[in-house]
Amino acid sequence: MDRHVKIVSWNINSVRFRIEIVERFLRDVQPDILCLQETKVVDQDFPRAAFRALGYDWIIVHGQRMHHGVAIVSRVPLEADDRLDWQANQEARHLGVRLPGGVRLENVYVPAGGDVPDREANPKFGQKLDFLGRMTDWSAGLAGPTILTGDFNIAPLPEDVWSHKQLLDVVSHTPVEVETLAALQAAGDWVDLGRHFHPAPARLHTWWSYRAKDWAASDRGRRLDHMWATRDVAAQATGHTVFEDCRNWLKPSDHIPIMTEFAF
Template sequence: MWERVPEHPRGRVKVRTIDRTKHPMHLTLTTWNINSVRLRIDLVARFLKAQRPDVLCLQETKCPDDAFPLKRFHRLGYEHIALNGQKGYHGVAVVSKLPFDASNIRTFCDKIDSRHVSVILGGEAGLAAPLVLHNFYVPAGGDIPDPALNPKFAHKLQFLDEMKGCAPLHPDNGDRHVLVGDLNVAPHENDVWSHKQLLKIVSHTPIECEKLLGVQDRGNWVDIARARIPMSEKVYTWWSYRAADWVAANRGRRLDHIWVSEALRDGIRDFRITRDARGWERPSDHVPVTAVIEV
């Protein structure tokens, strides 16, 4: 990869090559369910200007591809964008400062509902070896945790089953894969404000937790949040709009995830949740979740 290096105050530059085998690259990656990218583009811009991740994965963009605010992202320095959107519902996007070698979309449950997009970062991005990045928006599942009574919950369970059974989603030994997104399940006791009170609430029911952890186990994925934060500590990425004072109530859930393949486990350098974003004007009910990975 080439890098421009200042030579002296008059602004002339020299160019040097970077050997990525000697100078590993740190990839900063953020996932965020934005709950309408056009409505909240100013919040996205605020975050990008402050944090400058290399790659931003958005869920619930809620707009068709031809209405996505490409020009705004380009002005912010994010010129490489992979989209899978639809009008008014769902939608995912990968927005990057780094170019992609390829992109792909998968469908699940025989539905065309814009819940997945993947990209490959490789030589074009200056990586020594390819990295596959999957961005997901798993169905929320409605309010009734009974697939016989609630088709939305049945869809969610089927979606998780298909994720587990989809071999290309799961890395082989040595593969460099990252899976992120709003997975709409808080799988561990301290991923919710009250384990006992939420056992019959969609997003934390035993069957959902079992199925999501089954996806994780199938690919031997590393859940970065729980690799960095003890299971005994509460961790949230979502706070309901229904709370009059979300800070005082603090009834959160960890619905947004970043997983890496075993080959990247030793490269995890940082993990952070931008909790303050929940208090911004007209916010999403989810907040940005960021990891730094040596690649």
């Protein structure tokens, strides 16, 4: 590709409802590629015109009415897209493309897993672990330079949550989820670029609940959104940014955008 490339991931929690802040972000930051999760729109209703008006001419979508959904929009060419069914029920939770130069970019929306961290009492939690298990199998057979990004719905490190002790029994930070995500990371020898550039114990949150009256004052954040890369691609990464101020914007998502820059 021979250029500096900025890749962003953002769980937008309905792309049509929040299109104004997406447009604002794209104008302000000018990323080359934007990976969205939880778009909540069928493919034919995706707001393509808004993106094309800002120069994002490559638009690949994998949508679903009211729930889930992922998309990748880009100012650089995208090809060889695929949609893997890691949920094993046709939910729209993955979208992968190939960038110029051959790097794969995989955008994933891992299930939240419900409220009870028990596979028997809560089938959604079991589905989440199984989803990650299928990702691990895929990762073990991976060949070629790859970036894996999206809403993983797991905050793996004690420093990735506002209170490790208080969240040990809360879905997204339970030991079994952390162990499962670690197995996925080991299977592909992935580099966690967020923590590569901001090592623990640095504060690094990407999600704050809507339930808080003042999210910034309570600051009960978690790092649920991630950018990973195979080691060959990670060696070309030059920086990683979290855009915390976006949580203050009009009609915000509960997630903020994250961005990694690469010198491909």
